[in-house]
Amino acid sequence: MSSYKAPLDDIRFALYDVLDSDALFAKLGFGEATRDIVDAVLEEGARFNETVLAPLNKVGDEVGCKFDPADGSVATPPGFADAYRQYVEGGWPGLVSPAELGGQGLPHAVGVPIKEMIDAANLSWGNFPLLSHGATEALGHYGDAWQKDVFLKRLISGEWTGTMCLTEPHCGTDLGLLKTKAVANGDGTYSISGTKIFITAGEHDMAGNIVHLVLARLPDAPAGSKGISMFIVPKLRVDADGNTGERNGVRCGSIEHKMGIHGSATCVMNFDAAQGWLVGEANKGLVAMFVMMNTARLAVGLQGLGLADRALQNSLRYARERLQMRSLTGAKFPEKPADPIIVHPDVRRMLLTQKALVEGGRLLGYHAASLVDVVGHVQDEGEKAQADALLGFLTPIVKACLTEWGVECTYHALQCFGGHGYIHEHGMEQLARDARITTLYEGTTGIQALDLMGRKIMQQQGAGLRVFLGIIEAFCKEHEADDALAEYVAPLRAKAAEWQELTIAIGRGAMANADEVGAAAYDYLFYSGYVALAYWWARSVAAADASSRPQAFKDAKRETARFYFARLLPRTLQHKAAIESGAVSLMALDAAAFDA
Amino acid sequence: MSSYKAPLDDIRFALYDVLDSDALFAKLGFGEATRDIVDAVLEEGARFNETVLAPLNKVGDEVGCKFDPADGSVATPPGFADAYRQYVEGGWPGLVSPAELGGQGLPHAVGVPIKEMIDAANLSWGNFPLLSHGATEALGHYGDAWQKDVFLKRLISGEWTGTMCLTEPHCGTDLGLLKTKAVANGDGTYSISGTKIFITAGEHDMAGNIVHLVLARLPDAPAGSKGISMFIVPKLRVDADGNTGERNGVRCGSIEHKMGIHGSATCVMNFDAAQGWLVGEANKGLVAMFVMMNTARLAVGLQGLGLADRALQNSLRYARERLQMRSLTGAKFPEKPADPIIVHPDVRRMLLTQKALVEGGRLLGYHAASLVDVVGHVQDEGEKAQADALLGFLTPIVKACLTEWGVECTYHALQCFGGHGYIHEHGMEQLARDARITTLYEGTTGIQALDLMGRKIMQQQGAGLRVFLGIIEAFCKEHEADDALAEYVAPLRAKAAEWQELTIAIGRGAMANADEVGAAAYDYLFYSGYVALAYWWARSVAAADASSRPQAFKDAKRETARFYFARLLPRTLQHKAAIESGAVSLMALDAAAFDA
The missing domain is CATH 1.20.120 (Four Helix Bundle (Hemerythrin (Met), subunit A))
Known part of the structure; x- marks a missing residue:
């Protein structure tokens, strides 16, 4: 089984020594984010991830999520729901959300190391709270007062979780083709009908309700991507005060059998006149969606980083233990039957490649997160505009590079194990299978490249x-x-x-x-x-x-x-x-x- | 589910137009290998692989091999044993073996396209006959008359299958560390004891007997790789005439749970005073092993090629069918709701990369196979020496490049499918998982590189x-x-x-x-x-x-x-x-x- 230890030393180096986070946080008015507080958060995060989430990574892969067609329910792997309870009790869901909504108001740059640890410890589990975060962003920007009070606060507390319902069987990248319909009910609510696929955390047994953010078309909507609106559709109906009632008209139809992230529920969601509320303006759903999407893209980049770091740690350990052949320049450990394979240049090539991509990639990712803080909190408009442009430019790079490097690092790590890497029990092949999703979801690598070249460079x-x-x-x-x-x-x-x-x-x-x-x-x-x-x-x-x-x-x-x-x-x-x-x-x- | 059609057109181009196989076969004295005969073999091979093996690829992955600890037996996936029966009836096992031993005496260059087809159709299944081929080579070179009569002929007919028992828990690359022991019984036979791991096709239900070629140490053997001998150890004991009797002291202890090739039995084999026969000279086992190994390395290269071709075929089909976005230079299929994704430059990059590596790699692999024919059959000693040097030089390149390119092509192909590629039912993720073993077994990529640089260039x-x-x-x-x-x-x-x-x-x-x-x-x-x-x-x-x-x-x-x-x-x-x-x-x- 692969092990994981949070790389606190390098995380501190990245934040404190390279990104000079103390000065940045002070300048941006994050009074709470002193070095003491940040250190305490990092250490408690390390403890939670090393002792609660990491040990569940293997069972998540082996048992996976179970779908019951009788009632459309999804049972998460043993231990997942309890870990989520601890996560909520620890206040983690609202770590970087505003204090006035019940969050802890810490900078994004403090949230990303925790995110990296979660992804390294247990990527599948991490996908349940991840999607809440996207929903939180979208509602924070576009939700009205009632929506914030009822839905957003419960997402931030972790009482409920969220989803992003975008993809349909015939359209993923090309959302202009989507067919899900929304019809006004005359009472301020809408009836949503259609089928969405690849809905991460669309159904599960970890939280009291699930808040779906659904893209759909109103009857008079223009064709293509200019006719898409965003709706809140809860799993359980809610009254004006946020009390949950009977089931809404949304139900999980099946879950996918995937190459990896077996512990993550990837759902087909069927909407049948489900009650929903419009978020923001009609036909402006794609704009709201991009708010979720950009957050999610940075987050998926972090997934690549987390997996790469876990791959590095385990292959480094193995390369120090496994004895095989002698160094070409003569025995380095003559008292042993053979030298540890870390003496061989080609093994070092694979280890150093991982190390260079992980530690360099950490700065790439954390820097982008710090720009989210700058954009949200800096006073100077010129600085804000510059940070915004830079963040937009870096987002596709972070997403595509960190995920492709994640795939590469898990590849090298597995290769360091030789044939043993291909065997399930060592855990390396799980890392490789799990990593493979990251270059696909939230926009494939090719889509990130087009975003960079077409939007951020040309436009x-x-x-x-x-x-x-x-x-x-x-x-x-x-x-x-x-x-x-x-x-x-x-x-x-x-x-x-x-x-x-x-x-x-x-x-x-x-x-x-x-x-x-x-x-x-x-x-x-x-x-x-x-x-x-x-x-x-x-x-x-x-x-x-x-x-x-x-x-x-x-x-x-x-x-x-x-x-x-x-x-x-x-x-x-x-x-x-x-x-x-x-x-x-x-x-x-x-x-x-x-x-x- | 992924489909497969044998690329007969490009195979013929490679053999007839580029490698000028008609002239080569005539020069080497392969009188039977006329264009008519070769065409017939290729066409029958295509039929067998497309209709018998390819349809079993998915069930092989889903059901896998089943180990019964009660009797140490391994049940292969449904249909595998019957397909093997048809393979034997078709005379395929002895396709390139000498006629005097019951084979068909065709050139290796005709065998490789069939091998490529098998690997593309069903890599897991292909591993059962593959190992026989290595054993055939070793016994053909080093077996005595009785061993050839009893074991080799039955391997060539396919009545029995073979294995290569090299790896032990503490040594794979570094065979000098191996511990399995052989003690002379005084009657010309030996008692073999020890544990071997990662034994492909070590146990199964497809053939009447299994012929293990086992590396072990004699009591007085020098330390390290100069003290290794090779032994024949059959699963069932055989008498002087080759009649099988009771179980020998060799038994499968378990099978591995692997990332892919689930239909292939990867066995732990326990030898407990098993009866065996020395092959060739004592302490010269490593030389005999390399005869098997070089054949096996070229064969594994072909596995990479076969998987890459299947990946290419399926992603090309999908790229022509899947409608998503418009071409950047304006709609190419305005009558459709969107253009097929093959209009997009980045999708073409992924398809052309596969095409260039597959069709170029085919020539790299087939050329090496033709050199096996030259080395074995050319009259001129100078020509033979040149071909031998070139073959030795190309073998690690074929093995490492074709397998790494196989991994790369299955990566691109899965990526062309977007999120759908990650879902089991499309079959692309199976290709990616199956391909991942090829850069590990029969010497990792790093070991191929050392063989090339250290042995073929420096020495x-x-x-x-x-x-x-x-x-x-x-x-x-x-x-x-x-x-x-x-x-x-x-x-x-x-x-x-x-x-x-x-x-x-x-x-x-x-x-x-x-x-x-x-x-x-x-x-x-x-x-x-x-x-x-x-x-x-x-x-x-x-x-x-x-x-x-x-x-x-x-x-x-x-x-x-x-x-x-x-x-x-x-x-x-x-x-x-x-x-x-x-x-x-x-x-x-x-x-x-x-x-x-």
């Missing part, structure tokens, strides 16, 4: 990229005379310049042929991710050196950064070449000729 | 590489004035020159520091694989143009080659940079400091 003329390039240049300028950092600063500066040129070249090509946007998108996203990580690794070395941490910690950051620049940053070469080759090699072949 | 001073570079240069020279091929020939020539320089540079570095071999190995292997594929794609264009095939076929080859050179060959840039960065960034960090 917004690269506003977010400009902000990020400014941050990189400021860092390079600050350290240009620092010999100890020269090996990182010089190549980072060169890559940043190249990034800008590449972006301009793609934009120029896209004016002549719109397919150039789609053709460049995937490689541009990963090119961007690797340059961003180069920045975070260079900053990590600078921050470690400037800190009072032990020399071994500083050495580890420096050597991992060296590895990153030597062996992972060169992935940009391939992405650049692919981008520069343009759309022609992708579009020339006729669709019918693929198997000519 | 053999690159003899095989020189032969391959000569073949590439001859091709480039032949076509250097051909304008239609210039876009492939020029970059191929440059890459070949770079390949040679890179190899020399690694060799030079390795003389100073042996860790440079291990540090370069993985990236060198993939660098080599991508240059080799560039050669096969350039040759494919030339061969297609020179053939009488339809224009659409020629166009597809040309455009896929363009895609390959533009978007996949640049992966060499990253591998080259990693190689050139040397061992330092891998070795600097102390093992204890990875989580400092």
Whole structure:
């Protein structure tokens, strides 16, 4: 079975030493978020995740959720409901929600390490509260006073959980095609009818009610994505005071049999004249949906990070224990029958790749979360606009890179175990199966790439990229005379310049042929991710050196950064070449000729 | 459920048009292997695989093998045993075995397309006959007359199946550590005792007997890998005439619960004073084992290819059917509610990547198989030596690249399905889980890389590489004035020159520091694989143009080659940079400091 220990040391380094969270929180008016409080939250989070959630990860996979067709109920795996009760008692659901709604009012940047721990400890379980968070965001922005009082407060307390009901059998990415209908009842409520699929936590036995946020069409709605509205549809009907009553007309029709996340209920939800309430304006549902979606995308990125870290921890342990062959430079442990496999360069390649992607990726993800705090709380409008542009730019990068790296890290970790990695009992194959969903849901990697290239670069003329390039240049300028950092600063500066040129070249090509946007998108996203990580690794070395941490910690950051620049940053070469080759090699072949 | 159709057209292209198999078979004295006969074999193979094995792929995954602890028996999934009966009746087990031993005496190059089809149709099922093939090779080389008469002939007829019993709980890669013991009984037989794990097809209900080839130590054996001998240990005892009797002292102790290939029995085998016969010389078991192993490595490479092809076929079908969003350059099917996703550049990227790796990889694999024929049958000693060196050089490349590409292709294919790919019923997630074993068994990718770099390059001073570079240069020279091929020939020539320089540079570095071999190995292997594929794609264009095939076929080859050179060959840039960065960034960090 795979084990998990929350990486508190590196989490603290990321928050305190690199992102300078003390100063940021003070500036944004998070008076509660002192170092003492944050430390206590992190430590209690570590305890909860290591001792309550992590031990349930295996049973969640083996037993899974059980659907009862007789009453449409879903039983979660043994221990899941009790863990949720403890989660609610601990006040975790409202950790980053406003105090006036019953939350704890802590910054998002404090919420993400807890999120990372939950995903590492038990991804399947984590999906139950995760969807509440998206619903909370949407209702926080667009709910009216009554909706906030009845639904939002209970989502924040954790008494009820939420869902996002978007996908239908014939439409996932293309929500403009959706068919679910909403008809006004004349009393301010609506009747919702239709079928939604892939509804995470759509039905379960962990909370008193389930608040579905459903996209549907009103009778007079325009066609396509401009005719979509959002509705609250609770599992149990509620009265004006929020008391629950009889079942509403919504029922789970079945749950999916999936490659992984067996402990997470992925439901087909049938709505049959279910009573609902409109959220925000009619036909503006897609805007409200994107509020949920952006939060969810960052959260799914964190899932990739959490799984990658658990993969790293276990493969590192195994590589130190497993004895096999001698080092090519002579026995390192002659008293043992063979050397531990961590002496072999290729095993180190797999471990260092994970370490570089996990620790660098942590900064990528936490930084984005800190931008959520800036956007929500900074006074200066100019700063807010810059942070907003940067957050929009980084969101698809965080989602796609952290999840694809999560898949990659679980791949390397399993490979470190050799044939044993393929066997269920070691837990590595579960991590690999669980990780595989993260590049698919909340928008596939290809959709993230299009969001980045089409919306954030082309439509917004690269506003977010400009902000990020400014941050990189400021860092390079600050350290240009620092010999100890020269090996990182010089190549980072060169890559940043190249990034800008590449972006301009793609934009120029896209004016002549719109397919150039789609053709460049995937490689541009990963090119961007690797340059961003180069920045975070260079900053990590600078921050470690400037800190009072032990020399071994500083050495580890420096050597991992060296590895990153030597062996992972060169992935940009391939992405650049692919981008520069343009759309022609992708579009020339006729669709019918693929198997000519 | 995923479907499968044998790609007969591209198989014929590979054999007849690119590899010029008619001329090769005639030269090697395979009088039976005329085009008519080969065509008939391919067509019957396609029928058998499409109609018998492919429909059992899903039930194999869902039901899996069942172990009965009461008697140590293993029940294979419904239909598996009957399919094996049909396989034996069809004469498939002995397809490439010598006629004098009851085989059909066809070339290996005809056997591999059938192997590819089996692996695509039903990888789990294919593992039962696969291991017989390795045992056949070992006994063909090292068995005595009685062993051939009793065991080998029955393996070739398919009446019995074989296994390779190498791995023990504490040693897989490092066989020098193995502990299984063999003691002479004084009557020419031996008593074998010990535990072997990960024994594919170690127990099942498909054949009359199971012939285990077991590595064990004699009492006076030298320590390490020079003290290993190989023994035949049958499941049922046999008399001098090969009649089976009572159970031998070997029994399945359990079967593994695995990520995939559920229909394949992966057994713990307990040997308790089991009766066995020495194969070949005492303490020379590792040499005999490598005969099995090299065959098995090529075969596992083909598994990657087969799965990749099935992945490609299904994702291509889905991409033509699934309607989602409009093309960025305007609706392509305005009469439909949305365009099929094959219009989108990023979907095409995933499809073309699969197509380029599958069709190029097919040539890589088939070429290696044809070298097995050359080594076994060519008259000229110089030619034989060259083919042998080239085969040894290509074997780790075929094994590692085709399996890693198999994993990659099943990844892209699942991704093309979006969230639906993660659901069991579509069959894509099974392909991904099944593919994951191929980079682990018969030597992990890292071990293939060490074999290539350490043995084939360093120890053999690159003899095989020189032969391959000569073949590439001859091709480039032949076509250097051909304008239609210039876009492939020029970059191929440059890459070949770079390949040679890179190899020399690694060799030079390795003389100073042996860790440079291990540090370069993985990236060198993939660098080599991508240059080799560039050669096969350039040759494919030339061969297609020179053939009488339809224009659409020629166009597809040309455009896929363009895609390959533009978007996949640049992966060499990253591998080259990693190689050139040397061992330092891998070795600097102390093992204890990875989580400092």
